[in-house]
Amino acid sequence: KAGVTQTPRYLIKTRGQQVTLSCSPISGHRSVSWYQQTPGQGLQFLFEYFSETQRNKGNFPGRFSGRQFSNSRSEMNVSTLELGDSALYLCASSFGQGTYEQYFGPGTRLTVT
Amino acid sequence: AQSVTQLDSQVPVFEEAPVELRCNYSSSVSVYLFWYVQYPNQGLQLLLKYLSGSTLVKGINGFEAEFNKSQTSFHLRKPSVHISDTAEYFCAVSEKWSGGGADGLTFGKGTHLIIQP
Numbered sequence: 001k002a003g004v005t006q007t008p009r010y011l012i013k014t015r016g017q018q019v020t021l022s023c024s025p026i027s028g029h030r031s032v033s034w035y036q037q038t039p040g041q042g043l044q045f046l047f048e049y050f051s052e053t054q055r056n057k058g059n060f061p062g063r064f065s066g067r068q069f070s071n072s073r074s075e076m077n078v079s080t081l082e083l084g085d086s087a088l089y090l091c092a093s094s095f096g097q098g099t100y101e102q103y104f105g106p107g108t109r110l111t112v113t
Numbered sequence: 114a115q116s117v118t119q120l121d122s123q124v125p126v127f128e129e130a131p132v133e134l135r136c137n138y139s140s141s142v143s144v145y146l147f148w149y150v151q152y153p154n155q156g157l158q159l160l161l162k163y164l165s166g167s168t169l170v171k172g173i174n175g176f177e178a179e180f181n182k183s184q185t186s187f188h189l190r191k192p193s194v195h196i197s198d199t200a201e202y203f204c205a206v207s208e209k210w211s212g213g214g215a216d217g218l219t220f221g222k223g224t225h226l227i228i229q230p
Binding site: 033042045048058090102106 | 203205219
């Protein structure tokens with residue numbers, strides 16, 4: 001089985017712009033979660049989608065949003081980018097709702113200048 | 114809300130020596146516990162998990178961990194390390210929901226395992 005794929009792998013944006021990141025889960029997995037990884041804050045949970053519905057949300061501002069499509073692929077959007085949004089964004093998929101066992105993608109490295 | 118503490122930010126170990134990476138968690142409800150490994154410029158790979166049952170769990174690459182409920186710990190061990198084990202190791206916890214399912218993962222800050230020849 002192919003693993004979790006994320007596109008693009010690297011992205012450079014300017015402060016104030018918006019960005020969309022994409023994640024394709026492992027075939028058959030219906031849950032997709034997103035995490036932000038920074039040197040200062042470490043790994044932080046953003047949100048989880050299951051069957052096209054957001055089921056769980058971390059403590060991030062409303063500028064961070066996401067959605068899931070009927071084929072379980074997910075996108076994450078960040079509007080009005082700030083310098084502090086520079087991070088590695090990781091997507092993880094699991095078979096069912098919740099996080100019994102999550103499989104992570106390689107991440108998208110976002111740099112905001 | 115749950116939290117995870119990895120007391121050691123760096124652990125240097127000689128090759129073929131044993132290693133223990135410590136992890137303590139805080140939660141008011143039942144939890145699932147995980148250890149992940151991250152190699153440079155890569156995503157996270159699941160090493161092992163504790164969901165229920167036996168408190169000693171074995172994972173990939175010769176790693177094992179023991180869940181200790183009374184001490185709220187989930188320490189990771191390997192009897193003999195190799196150069197290839199050099200990586201960042203993350204402990205994570207997820208709180209169980211009463212109706213099934215669980216919260217998103219809460220991670221510790223990570224422990225950088227450095228293997229010295």
